[in-house]
Amino acid sequence: MKLALVGDIGGTNARFALWRDERLESVRVLATADFTCPEQAIARYLADLGLAPGSVAAVCLACAGPVSGEHFRFTNNHWRLARTAFCRELQVDELLLINDFSAMALGMTRLREHERLQVCPGIAEPGSPAVVIGPGTGLGVGTLLALDDGRWQALPGEGGHVDLPIGSLREAALWQQLFSQLGHVRAEDVLSGSGLLQLYRAVCALDGHAPRLASPAEVSAAALAGEPVAVEVLEQFCAWLGRVAGNNVLTLGARGGVYIVGGVVPRFAAFFQASGFARSFSSKGCMSGYFEGVPVWLVTAEYPGLEGAGVALQQALASAL
Structure with a gap:
């Protein structure tokens, strides 16, 4: 199975990690102001790890605000996301967007x-x-x-x-x-x-x-x-x-x-x-x-939102089998 990636995106910082074998790896924190969109930030994150687009099969992003539909506008920063374009640019098979406090709540199961x-x-x-x-x-x-x-x-x-x-x-x-x-x-x-x-x-x-x-x-x-x-x-x-x-x-x-x-x-x-x-x-x-x-x-805990995003992605992929 390819790698999965999780993100916890706030107003100032975006936290990213790889999710493998039910645990976080390679946590990085990037400033949202340094990037025009989440795709650009994730591409930089992957490049810093020596990974190309297509290396990650599934992504779960925890985002502030109600999450639904094709388009999402981040409430605390300038980023916007279109699901189809996101998956095409990063060569991702599955994209799961969840509310940031849903991720935080799920993160409590990993404390x-x-x-x-x-x-x-x-x-x-x-x-x-x-x-x-x-x-x-x-x-x-x-x-x-x-x-x-x-x-x-x-x-x-x-x-x-x-x-x-x-x-x-x-x-x-x-x-x-x-x-x-x-x-x-x-x-x-x-x-x-x-x-x-x-x-x-x-x-x-x-x-x-x-x-x-x-x-x-x-x-x-x-x-x-x-x-x-x-x-x-x-x-x-x-x-x-x-x-x-x-x-x-x-x-x-x-x-x-x-x-x-x-x-x-x-x-x-x-x-x-x-x-x-x-x-x-x-x-x-x-x-x-x-x-x-x-x-x-x-x-x-340092990264409960990332942990929760991993739990959400794991459960979503398991239920799809």
């Missing part, structure tokens, strides 16, 4: 124990859905289901665009401040890299502080250094992530657990574990008891 940190104790309930949620460039949300035949199913969605929930008078005041700036306030408007800076500015405006920090990295660094305003902002970020994750657990009956993924939260893992996330996660009034025993993990 090793040292690639996750416990945030809330518990035991995943067999047969129940699991929630996969992650602040990054935006806020991704996916659902993972174990099927009776041993396969896995990931349910895509656009859960990052739900309304931002309010659980306290302070959050109501912050929501009003955000609303005055944004109009409709989505969870993603706070729970993302840029959202952290948006939240910092809202706190400063509400409390009359002059904003001194100019990037999400500066906000998180200042919080870890103990700067009071930044500490409050990062704590509120964690609390709001808890509320959104908890809402998903109730909606889906997700007693299979919650996986916190993405590039933002691992940067302040210890702060997150000690934050009010767990309290906000389970603070649901008469339904608070539902959360007893629901585990939450912070995922630290």
Whole structure:
């Protein structure tokens, strides 16, 4: 059998790897800005490995946004893709496009124990859905289901665009401040890299502080250094992530657990574990008891999206036999 290739494509970077014998090989990260289209980036990736077009029989790409039809436009970068032209140019027999958080959810099936940190104790309930949620460039949300035949199913969605929930008078005041700036306030408007800076500015405006920090990295660094305003902002970020994750657990009956993924939260893992996330996660009034025993993990794996793309491709090829 020829090689297979998997990709996890974001706004800034495209990660590619070969998929052989159910494992990743030759992972490379390329900047999307350096290429006009995914075909060009993949051709460069293959050339760097000494492989020509036609060396790869099947490709699975994990892409942000709803995936359907012949044409796909990437939501966070300038790339576009036409399935037929893609396969012709790269001499590929099979192309599978999946939602990036479907890939992320499937990637949870490949985690090793040292690639996750416990945030809330518990035991995943067999047969129940699991929630996969992650602040990054935006806020991704996916659902993972174990099927009776041993396969896995990931349910895509656009859960990052739900309304931002309010659980306290302070959050109501912050929501009003955000609303005055944004109009409709989505969870993603706070729970993302840029959202952290948006939240910092809202706190400063509400409390009359002059904003001194100019990037999400500066906000998180200042919080870890103990700067009071930044500490409050990062704590509120964690609390709001808890509320959104908890809402998903109730909606889906997700007693299979919650996986916190993405590039933002691992940067302040210890702060997150000690934050009010767990309290906000389970603070649901008469339904608070539902959360007893629901585990939450912070995922630290390096390439879960690529691993999930490999699982998706493997399952798709197996079902076609």
